[in-house]
Amino acid sequence: MATSLNGSKTSDIVARAQALFDDLSFTSARQWKAADPSRKVVGYLPIYVPREIIHAAGFLPLGIVGGGDQLEVIHGDAYYQSYICRIPRSTIELGVSGRIDFVDGMLFPSICDVIRNLSGMWKMMFPNVYVRYFDVPQNYRDDIGGSYYVNELAELMHDLGKLRGKPITDDELRNSIAIYNENRRLVRELYEFRAERPWQAPAAEAYLVLRAGLVLQVEEHSAMIRDYLAAVRNEERPRRDNCRVVLTGVFCEQPPLNLIKSIELAGCYVVDDDLLLVTRWLTADVPTEGKPLENLARTFLHQSESTAAKYEPDLKEKGQHLVRAVRRSRAEGVIFACPSFCDPALLERPMLQHVLKDAEIPYIAFKYAENSGQMQPIREQAGTFADSIKLWSGA
Amino acid sequence: MTIIVTPKAGPAKDIEKDASMVKQKEMMAAHYDRLTNVPQTGEKVCATFVPGNLNELIMCFDLVNNLPEVNAIQSGLRRQSGAYVLEAEKIGHSEDVCTYVKSDIGMMAKGNIGPNGKKMPDPDVLLLSYTGCFTFMKWFELLREQYKCETIMLHTPYMGDGKITKNMTDYMVKQLKEEVIPKLERVSGVKFDIDRLRENLKKSARAEDDLVRVLQSAKHKPSPIDAYFGGIYYIGPIFGAFRGTDDAIDYYSFLRAEVEERIAAGKGPVTPDGDMGKEKYRLVVEGPPNYTNFRQFWKMFYDEGAVVVASTYSKVGGVYDLGFRHDPDKPLETLAEYCLGVYTNRSLPMRIDMIANYLNEYEADGLLINSIKSCNSFSAGQLLIMREVEKRTGKPAAFIESDLVDPRYFSAANIKNRLESYFQMIEQKRAGGRAAA
Numbered sequence: 131m132a133t134s135l136n137g138s139k140t141s142d143i144v145a146r147a148q149a150l151f152d153d154l155s156f157t158s159a160r161q162w163k164a165a166d167p168s169r170k171v172v173g174y175l176p177i178y179v180p181r182e183i184i185h186a187a188g189f190l191p192l193g194i195v196g197g198g199d200q201l202e203v204i205h206g207d208a209y210y211q212s213y214i215c216r217i218p219r220s221t222i223e224l225g226v227s228g229r230i231d232f233v234d235g236m237l238f239p240s241i242c243d244v245i246r247n248l249s250g251m252w253k254m255m256f257p258n259v260y261v262r263y264f265d266v267p268q269n270y271r272d273d274i275g276g277s278y279y280v281n282e283l284a285e286l287m288h289d290l291g292k293l294r295g296k297p298i299t300d301d302e303l304r305n306s307i308a309i310y311n312e313n314r315r316l317v318r319e320l321y322e323f324r325a326e327r328p329w330q331a332p333a334a335e336a337y338l339v340l341r342a343g344l345v346l347q348v349e350e351h352s353a354m355i356r357d358y359l360a361a362v363r364n365e366e367r368p369r370r371d372n373c374r375v376v377l378t379g380v381f382c383e384q385p386p387l388n389l390i391k392s393i394e395l396a397g398c399y400v401v402d403d404d405l406l407l408v409t410r411w412l413t414a415d416v417p418t419e420g421k422p423l424e425n426l427a428r429t430f431l432h433q434s435e436s437t438a439a440k441y442e443p444d445l446k447e448k449g450q451h452l453v454r455a456v457r458r459s460r461a462e463g464v465i466f467a468c469p470s471f472c473d474p475a476l477l478e479r480p481m482l483q484h485v486l487k488d489a490e491i492p493y494i495a496f497k498y499a500e501n502s503g504q505m506q507p508i509r510e511q512a513g514t515f516a517d518s519i520k521l522w523s524g525a
Numbered sequence: 526m527t528i529i530v531t532p533k534a535g536p537a538k539d540i541e542k543d544a545s546m547v548k549q550k551e552m553m554a555a556h557y558d559r560l561t562n563v564p565q566t567g568e569k570v571c572a573t574f575v576p577g578n579l580n581e582l583i584m585c586f587d588l589v590n591n592l593p594e595v596n597a598i599q600s601g602l603r604r605q606s607g608a609y610v611l612e613a614e615k616i617g618h619s620e621d622v623c624t625y626v627k628s629d630i631g632m633m634a635k636g637n638i639g640p641n642g643k644k645m646p647d648p649d650v651l652l653l654s655y656t657g658c659f660t661f662m663k664w665f666e667l668l669r670e671q672y673k674c675e676t677i678m679l680h681t682p683y684m685g686d687g688k689i690t691k692n693m694t695d696y697m698v699k700q701l702k703e704e705v706i707p708k709l710e711r712v713s714g715v716k717f718d719i720d721r722l723r724e725n726l727k728k729s730a731r732a733e734d735d736l737v738r739v740l741q742s743a744k745h746k747p748s749p750i751d752a753y754f755g756g757i758y759y760i761g762p763i764f765g766a767f768r769g770t771d772d773a774i775d776y777y778s779f780l781r782a783e784v785e786e787r788i789a790a791g792k793g794p795v796t797p798d799g800d801m802g803k804e805k806y807r808l809v810v811e812g813p814p815n816y817t818n819f820r821q822f823w824k825m826f827y828d829e830g831a832v833v834v835a836s837t838y839s840k841v842g843g844v845y846d847l848g849f850r851h852d853p854d855k856p857l858e859t860l861a862e863y864c865l866g867v868y869t870n871r872s873l874p875m876r877i878d879m880i881a882n883y884l885n886e887y888e889a890d891g892l893l894i895n896s897i898k899s900c901n902s903f904s905a906g907q908l909l910i911m912r913e914v915e916k917r918t919g920k921p922a923a924f925i926e927s928d929l930v931d932p933r934y935f936s937a938a939n940i941k942n943r944l945e946s947y948f949q950m951i952e953q954k955r956a957g958g959r960a961a962a
């Protein structure tokens with residue numbers, strides 16, 4: 131069994147990440163908070179929030195991405211019609227059932243109208259929690275979208291300072307930016323490593339390690355990635371004759387872990403994806419010198435991921451991020467996995483498919499829900515896809 | 526989300542005499558002719574959305590305003606949308622997404638024939654007024670892919686905290702000044718003249734005054750208007766291509782006079798079958814209507830003596846009854862405030878307040894929610910809205926489901942049953958009230 135530099139075994143690291151993933155009561159975050167009465171926890175939904183600001187207040191940013199396939203939704207369904215995706219109902223379930231009753235604030239990013247409206251519902255249902263709809267600019271000029279965004283960030287910083295009882299200083303924020311830069315570098319390293327040797331870092335494992343970053347303190351998460359990378363680098367794992375795919379559409383409601391596993395078992399190594407984008411939304415280091423809010427804003431505007439929730443001002447650029455992801459990771463195809471009833475993913479899908487067609491990149495598509503149980507059809511579809519890719523590449 | 530209905534043939538005789546209806550019909554016909562005559566006239570076309578429709582500004586550049594939502598409605602009313610939606614699904618659009626988009630895309634795929642039977646023009650510019658609905662962004666990205674024309678994003682921040690901040694208006698005004706206006710100048714070749722904008726805004730405010738009088742006439746008993754089914758006609762010109770025109774001023778002054786006459790005569794609303802009978806139930810409705818079976822849907826109400834006295838759908842293209850008017854003295858700020866204030870850009874608590882107030886101010890018997898499969902902007906959270914409004918007002922609420930322009934989601938029997946039991950519930954509540962008194 132492979133071990134990391136500090137001696138952790140791959141299996142131990144993954145087991146720890148799996149335990150965090152399975153824990154629907156967020157025990158580790160609860161324990162972190164209980165250790166010091168001044169500590170607070172601020173939750174956030176997909177797709178992106180500047181966690182640096184929460185961290186700078188000394189708070190724990192806690193990623194909430196629904197309830198997965200293990201949470202029994204008892205109350206949540208009473209809040210949503212059948213034709214709305216599942217993540218808001220399981221998130222409500224987490225709230226109503228008291229599983230996140232230790233959370234002091236909740237941020238709802240501008241990803242779609244469901245999460246947008248959920249911000250208002252949260253205000254009504256949990257009046258003692260600090261709730262903010264976190265709007266981001268769709269205009270990417272520094273003097274327009276940038277200055278709007280800086281002011282929005284300043285308001286968030288001010289509010290969290292108030293929640294703490296002491297304003298957040300620029301130095302505190304700079305320090306947090308440096309810590310998150312480091313975390314993002316490690317996440318990128320993990321992605322590069324997996325793209326290089328996907329059999330060494332199976333998608334489900336990489337996902338669990340990444341996902342741990344939603345509930346752990348960032349410093350602890352960085353250590354976990356480091357350990358994981360060291361452990362899997364030391365280990366020779368069996369290599370399968372899989373094709374290489376980019377998985378896309380999975381940026382909000384999470385696919386069941388089994389779905390990710392099924393794709394690989396069916397013969398497709400996932401070499402890139404848009405899972406948990408918050409962990410690598412900013413694609414370059416945020417400068418730590420100068421004005422921290424301006425730095426966060428500028429990086430957001432000019433060096434951040436592309437996704438359906440973001441307007442692409444340039445027609446020629448539309449969808450090219452996906453083509454680039456395919457080229458960068460030397461993928462042979464793309465799997466579109468979209469949550470049922472997800473407007474962003476499903477409205478975006480045809481545009482991305484047109485771009486892939488032009489670039490002669492094969493793809494398949496299916497839908498899922500976070501609690502989908504039946505993996506057989508997905509396995510079959512992915513298996514056929516893998517076979518046909520091999521056939522094409524052999525031709 | 527949107528409105529604008531061309532009055533169709535078939536209503537009772539006295540309706541046809543109404544000056545406002547004649548006027549609206551002429552306006553709409555002329556507008557569609559103007560659009561389809563573009564190849565001859567050389568006019569340029571600007572496509573945009575009803576919520577966040579900047580008609581006053583668009584007119585400053587001599588552009589013709591084309592609203593794809595309105596085209597989808599027209600297709601729905603003409604029972605063509607079903608085939609368009611299927612066509613869009615056939616070419617790869619998911620069955621799960623908004624049917625307005627699919628109706629529009631299907632219509633394009635099938636030759637883009639407008640309601641006047643002629644080919645609709647390609648847009649010269651897509652003004653992506655991103656207000657109150659996520660789908661808008663993808664819709665125009667999809668159209669841009671097709672038309673490859675200039676696309677202008679105007680981002681309206683959401684009123685998540687129930688207020689408009691200076692940062693929001695500054696951001697919008699800057700976008701207008703630095704992005705929207707220069708690009709519209711470039712596309713149209715017309716120089717921006719702020720005085721022309723002021724003139725248009727002045728006209729908007731006049732029509733808005735009259736519209737509000739019309740909408741608020743429903744406080745009378747009996748209500749002289751139906752503020753949902755009828756309301757859809759009334760908001761047509763102001764939500765569409767006519768806000769800021771003399772035509773709209775005329776239309777709303779005719780309409781207002783007619784409504785005042787109805788009040789004086791003690792009359793209820795006009796329906797497709799003529800004057801409505803005795804007013805038995807007064808309702809507030811939240812959510813868009815169904816257009817594929819619009820007449821059938823309306824009939825389920827007026828046959829039972831149910832009149833809608835206030836609706837939220839009639840606020841998607843602008844909320845005027847809470848005081849907002851386009852203000853020529855601050856021309857760009859007012860456009861920003863207009864966009865920020867449209868109904869679907871308001872937070873859920875704001876929507877709940879608005880609905881609860883309507884129930885009280887219009888002395889309604891209850892709230893009916895028509896939940897639309899297409900529309901997350903409206904629909905996500907409606908069950909909470911329903912419970913909260915019931916709790917606050919003590920008045921009964923009911924929930925039905927349909928879709929805007931997808932006939933597959935209109936189940937007449939289910940809706941009728943639901944409505945009948947709802948009316949019974951109101952009766953029981955009244956009987957209970959009387960017994961307790």
Ligand code: SF4
Nearest residue numbers: 215242382383472473
């Ligand atoms: S899954 Fe899609 S529609 Fe649902 S909340 Fe997330 S982004 Fe919105």
Ligand code: SF4
Nearest residue numbers: 526623658660900902
């Ligand atoms: S989602 Fe709703 S508001 Fe948006 S275009 Fe569709 S029907 Fe209109």
